[in-house]
Amino acid sequence: MSDLPNRVSLREVGPRDGLQNEEPVATKAKIELVDALSQTGVGRIEAVSFVHPRAIPQMADADDVWAGIVRNPAIRYSALVPNLRGAQRALDRGCLEIEIVVSASDTHNKANVNRTTAESLDEISQVIDLAHERGATCHVTVSTAWGCPYEGDVPVERVVSVAKRAVADGADGLSFGDTTGMATPTRVTRLVGETRMAMPDVPLNQHFHNTRGTALANVLAALQLGVADFDASVGGLGGCPYAPGASGNLASEELVHMVEDMGIDTGVDLDALINVAREAERIVGRELPSQVLRAGPRTRRTPMP
């Protein structure tokens, strides 16, 4: 495995993608979570979503959270936006890095935003232009990249074609989202490989869910193709809406724990991150799925018998 990257960048998505899929929590707790994460060594935090409160009540206080965060200058804070209007709002609040999602599957995209994939891509093009006019960047996530819960498998060609369109329109970075945990390693190899062939230079992030236990195996497959940028959520915040009790987001501690032991630097202090995961459990009032939070890192010793 000598061709693995030396360093991996983690985008911490717990405060947004995580909390968006939990019961609503207090604004103060959200700000404390972001601020605690900003002391762990993570380089990027997806902090809020500027989405209409009727659509996502969990993010109704996005303005207050965004304004309340104590900025660590070493960290890039980003915000998700659902559309042009949300982008305007984010940029007006001084956000320099926005993200927008489009599903590769029409059915899933319609269920989410009542538009076809093509219609969303047209709006994303305008969002990218607006971000650039305002001196911000715009990253595009192609979701249901390894399968759609309604349609099933999504052809690799379709996913790559959606990604190509976003990049042609100026996206500053791409992410593939495994929305309901349908990716397995050979599928990751295929999609990442095809994407790299089509667009060798575009910054490429992977967003895996551990819904079916494969998230870290998928990370390994992506690492082996040189991918060095992953989303993960502290504690594994963000359940799986399709399966009560099942995991959603890959837990940040599990990602950091595995890749650091493989000799890949993340810049993250694992013990500090585990402490924040414990705090995240307290905030949402339920046990989170992170195995490393439960068992501790592999360096933990049991007292001699």
Add this chain to the structure above:
Amino acid sequence: MSDLPNRVSLREVGPRDGLQNEEPVATKAKIELVDALSQTGVGRIEAVSFVHPRAIPQMADADDVWAGIVRNPAIRYSALVPNLRGAQRALDRGCLEIEIVVSASDTHNKANVNRTTAESLDEISQVIDLAHERGATCHVTVSTAWGCPYEGDVPVERVVSVAKRAVADGADGLSFGDTTGMATPTRVTRLVGETRMAMPDVPLNQHFHNTRGTALANVLAALQLGVADFDASVGGLGGCPYAPGASGNLASEELVHMVEDMGIDTGVDLDALINVAREAERIVGRELPSQVLRAGPRTRRTPMP
């Protein structure tokens, strides 16, 4: 990933390794579990441990379970034995495939069987001879192969040297046990690679625990070196004694689900296996950690919105 094996063999260890680490269950339920597993397509089942009831009360009824199983002639049923006495007992009951474990770490081996690793290897040599005299096979598992909860890292050379001794003494197959989930993919690559260099032809099984979420990533690393034989436990039966709430054994459904989607044949009917996992939950009266049991396979569709 063109060099992956076409077929993987699963040794189902839920009835032994799984139930040994759960609260005791009724003999009838154990027999029903083995019999249900024998209808799923798995080729091998580790059914019982012939161990002293004072040491492991959960296996006190091993004789009755072993006698009560309805044999499927397509399946190899095996039994774990702790020592020469247990081997004698297993062979007297007609067992044709026995397994014995030795820890690569002295501290862990002493905690388990009050002997050094070297002392256990001497006895294992006698167990192998006895098995062969009686027309049976003996497989040896080297546990704490990727780390010991008391001592920490175990040098690869030490693990390989323990394995070599067992093979030199006639072991019919080797397994490496990740006893407390300390393996990560690069460690798997290193140990499997060194083992293959030293003993290219010995049958090699891997027994991963998902204690820190890495089990399927470790499977992928092993597959990439041609390993095609894995232990797994239905539903993920068998908690982690060191961390309440944490996972122990890799869940059989998670293994089958991932590798089958990667085009690797297991011979197992995943739906049937999930049904048995559900039954295993009923037997032990707690939620098991298998993600595929919770979420269903990736082929499961959500009704169109």
